[in-house]
Amino acid sequence: MELVYSGLVKAFRMLITGDPEVYRITLLTLRVSGTATLISLLFGIPFGTVLAFTKFPGRRLLLSVVNTGMGLPPVVVGLWISIFLWRSGPLGFLGLLYTPAAIIIAQAVIASPIVAGLTAAALQQIDPKLRLQIKALGATGGQCLWLMLKEARFSLLAAVIAGFGAVVSEVGASMMVGGNVKGLTRVLTTATVMEVSKGNYDVAIALSVILVLLSYLTTLWLTLLQQKK
Amino acid sequence: MIGTKRKTKKLLLAAASAILLLLSGCAQDKEPSAGGAQAETPANPDLILATTTSTQDSGLLDVLIPEFEKATGYKVKTIAVGSGQALAMGEKGEADVLLTHAPASEKKLVENKDVVNYQLVMHNDFILVGPPSDPAKVKEMETAAEAFKAIYDSKSIFVSRGDDSGTDKKEKALWEEAGVEPEGQWYQESGSGMGQTLNIASQKGGYTLTDRATFLAQKENLKLEIVFEGDKSLLNIYHVMQVNPEKNDKINSEGAKAFVEFMIDSKTQDMIAEFGKDEYGEPLFFKDAGLSEDQVGG
Numbered sequence: 001m002e003l004v005y006s007g008l009v010k011a012f013r014m015l016i017t018g019d020p021e022v023y024r025i026t027l028l029t030l031r032v033s034g035t036a037t038l039i040s041l042l043f044g045i046p047f048g049t050v051l052a053f054t055k056f057p058g059r060r061l062l063l064s065v066v067n068t069g070m071g072l073p074p075v076v077v078g079l080w081i082s083i084f085l086w087r088s089g090p091l092g093f094l095g096l097l098y099t100p101a102a103i104i105i106a107q108a109v110i111a112s113p114i115v116a117g118l119t120a121a122a123l124q125q126i127d128p129k130l131r132l133q134i135k136a137l138g139a140t141g142g143q144c145l146w147l148m149l150k151e152a153r154f155s156l157l158a159a160v161i162a163g164f165g166a167v168v169s170e171v172g173a174s175m176m177v178g179g180n181v182k183g184l185t186r187v188l189t190t191a192t193v194m195e196v197s198k199g200n201y202d203v204a205i206a207l208s209v210i211l212v213l214l215s216y217l218t219t220l221w222l223t224l225l226q227q228k229k
Numbered sequence: 230m231i232g233t234k235r236k237t238k239k240l241l242l243a244a245a246s247a248i249l250l251l252l253s254g255c256a257q258d259k260e261p262s263a264g265g266a267q268a269e270t271p272a273n274p275d276l277i278l279a280t281t282t283s284t285q286d287s288g289l290l291d292v293l294i295p296e297f298e299k300a301t302g303y304k305v306k307t308i309a310v311g312s313g314q315a316l317a318m319g320e321k322g323e324a325d326v327l328l329t330h331a332p333a334s335e336k337k338l339v340e341n342k343d344v345v346n347y348q349l350v351m352h353n354d355f356i357l358v359g360p361p362s363d364p365a366k367v368k369e370m371e372t373a374a375e376a377f378k379a380i381y382d383s384k385s386i387f388v389s390r391g392d393d394s395g396t397d398k399k400e401k402a403l404w405e406e407a408g409v410e411p412e413g414q415w416y417q418e419s420g421s422g423m424g425q426t427l428n429i430a431s432q433k434g435g436y437t438l439t440d441r442a443t444f445l446a447q448k449e450n451l452k453l454e455i456v457f458e459g460d461k462s463l464l465n466i467y468h469v470m471q472v473n474p475e476k477n478d479k480i481n482s483e484g485a486k487a488f489v490e491f492m493i494d495s496k497t498q499d500m501i502a503e504f505g506k507d508e509y510g511e512p513l514f515f516k517d518a519g520l521s522e523d524q525v526g527g
Contacts (some may be wrong), residue, residue: 018300023270051304086321086323087321087322087477087479087480088321088322088323088477092479095275095479097323098277098306100309120264158386179306179308181306181307181308182291182294182307184306192286194285194286196308196424196425196427197282197286197421197422197423197424198288198446198447199286199424199446199447199449199450201450214303
């Protein structure tokens with residue numbers, strides 16, 4: 001328990017004194033996972049909307065694939081993205097492996113099915129009569145879609161929160177495609193793993209506290225947005 | 230209706246500001262690092278170093294890499310993995326330079342011309358650690374082979390890395406030397422790094438083979454002590470080598486060459502010899518550049 005105490009003290013001190021290394025790691029974590037979440041929204045929301053509102057052969061099959069993707073293990077994503085980004089791989093010419101961009105790609109792949117799946121679920125939950133009503137009032141297709149998305153905004157923000165939560169907390173993909181390079185791709189989760197293997201438990205505990213705080217504050221901000229009257 | 234519109238606008242505004250915030254964060258990245266006397270940036274500054282976890286976990290690279298970057302202007306991406314994986318990265322041409330401690334496996338890469346400019350850098354030693362009660366009576370043994378045989382005979386818990394790292398390769402070789410094949414409930418593979426494996430051994434009251442540097446760095450958190458050390462077969466030898474630039478055109482051979490030269494430079498060698506003395510009262514590594522492998526630890 002002494003360890004936990006000294007870890008908490010360390011976390012507090014790091015935050016107060018603004019330890020530059022910790023500050024950089026925290027900022028990078030926020031930036032990488034934030035960008036990945038935004039990209040996943042660009043893919044996930046339109047895709048989820050199409051899955052919810054259109055009828056085409058294979059739709060249910062596709063939906064089941066997306067729902068499976070919601071539980072996509074980060075290490076699996078990490079491995080496959082690595083293979084593509086290797087120098088000898090098909091995208092090797094981009095030189096992206098072991099850069100923050102590689103982590104963003106991997107995390108966007110992890111978050112996209114989550115956002116798509118939750119978007120589809122949110123939109124399907126809306127009473128179908130509402131859609132008929134909106135249409136009857138003479139709304140165009142675009143207006144109708146916009147109103148439906150607005151109707152589902154609580155659930156959509158929940159999708160954003162879930163997507164961000166999944167990527168900010170994953171370590172497998174970040175480790176594999178980022179390489180935990182100091183000052184470049186070291187994020188809070190990979191730094192925590194490294195500090196544990198170095199035996200620096202107090203630093204590891206401090207980093208874990210910072211990660212949870214970061215995650216909480218971001219979610220708090222999103223929740224306030226969601227609950228705004 | 231107008232009210233909801235405003236709300237949505239606010240939401241959009243918030244999202245937009247979030248994007249801006251993130252982008253502005255990206256821009257900060259480009260800031261030149263402080264420190265006036267830096268070397269000119271080479272044409273291809275990115276250098277990928279694949280190395281073993283012990284060089285990172287002991288903190289040695291945190292001392293050496295900044296020196297190298299300052300002196301040459303290269304930007305090193307250190308990928309700390311097991312030696313097995315580091316060598317595989319070299320074989321595939323996914324790294325530019327390697328720093329590993331698995332001489333038997335390294336020699337194969339040298340023979341196949343996967344790597345060039347193969348240089349001895351430093352050594353320390355492997356030690357056998359275990360619970361203070363020493364149920365297998367390893368402390369009474371004379372050679373490493375006998376020590377391993379004693380653990381085998383008593384079926385005391387032994388935690389193996391099981392990850393094809395340099396330490397794991399050494400451990401497998403020692404079992405072979407002892408003439409036994411470890412198998413059964415008592416022989417457990419952690420599949421993780423040295424630090425984690427030491428933790429597991431400590432929690433389970435088992436034995437494990439570790440490099441001295443990682444053990445010294447973690448000793449205070451462990452209920453383990455050294456039960457066998459000093460045998461010549463326990464030497465832990467580190468080599469640095471360039472990945473053969475003919476493998477693919479993305480290999481940064483100039484940077485790799487500069488790194489190899491840096492590692493065997495006398496100033497760097499002195500830093501290696503000094504490293505850890507302040508904190509642990511004894512050095513974690515011994516400098517070896519210029520020696521032949523037979524002379525090491527002699």
